Structures are given as C-alpha cells and as structure tokens.
Amino acid sequence: MTSKSNILLLIVAVIIICGFVYYYQSSIKSPENLNIESQAKMPAATGNINGVVNSLIEDSVSEAVQIEEEENDTELITADSQEISDLGQSYNEKEF
Numbered sequence: 001m002t003s004k005s006n007i008l009l010l011i012v013a014v015i016i017i018c019g020f021v022y023y024y025q026s027s028i029k030s031p032e033n034l035n036i037e038s039q040a041k042m043p044a045a046t047g048n049i050n051g052v053v054n055s056l057i058e059d060s061v062s063e064a065v066q067i068e069e070e071e072n073d074t075e076l077i078t079a080d081s082q083e084i085s086d087l088g089q090s091y092n093e094k095e096f
C-alpha cells in the first residue's frame with residue numbers, strides 16, 4: 001500500500017510542477033508584445049534625399065543622447081564607489 005501511495009504522490013507532484021512551469025511560461029511576454037521605446041522609426045520611402053539625411057541626423061542625435069545618459073550613469077557609479085571607499089576609511093581602529 002505504501003508503494004501505491006508513493007507513486008500517487010509522485011504523480012501529483014509532477015502534475016503540480018508542470019502546472020507551475022506552464023503558468024510561468026505563459027506569463028512571460030513574447031518579444032513582439034514588448035513595448036520597446038528605442039525601436040527605430042522608419043521614415044516613409046519617398047525617394048527624396050532630404051528625408052534620408054534628416055533620418056540619419058535624427059538617429060545620430062538620439063545615439064548621442066543615449067551615450068550621454070550612459071556616461072552620466074557611469075559617473076554616478078564612480079561617485080558611489082568613492083563614497084563607499086571613504087566610508088571604509090573613516091574607521092581607524094588605531095585611534096581608539
């Protein structure tokens with residue numbers, strides 16, 4: 001009787017685990033459903049060279065803005081690192 005109850009318990013556990021895995025997989029958003037703001041805006045094909053040039057200028061400006069934001073992030077990280085280092089040096093056990 002113990003063998004049958006162990007097998008039944010194992011089957012129930014496998015079903016529960018499969019249910020959790022299915023729920024987790026279905027709750028993950030697929031890439032086409034994600035709202036990504038950084039997707040490039042494609043200009044309409046007009047055959048006009050000015051449209052192409054304007055598009056390239058807009059792309060370079062947006063990339064420059066992203067690079068500046070990344071540099072600001074690295075400056076924050078460096079400042080935090082310096083503050084943490086200073087905190088570690090504020091305690092000197094030989095002073096006591």
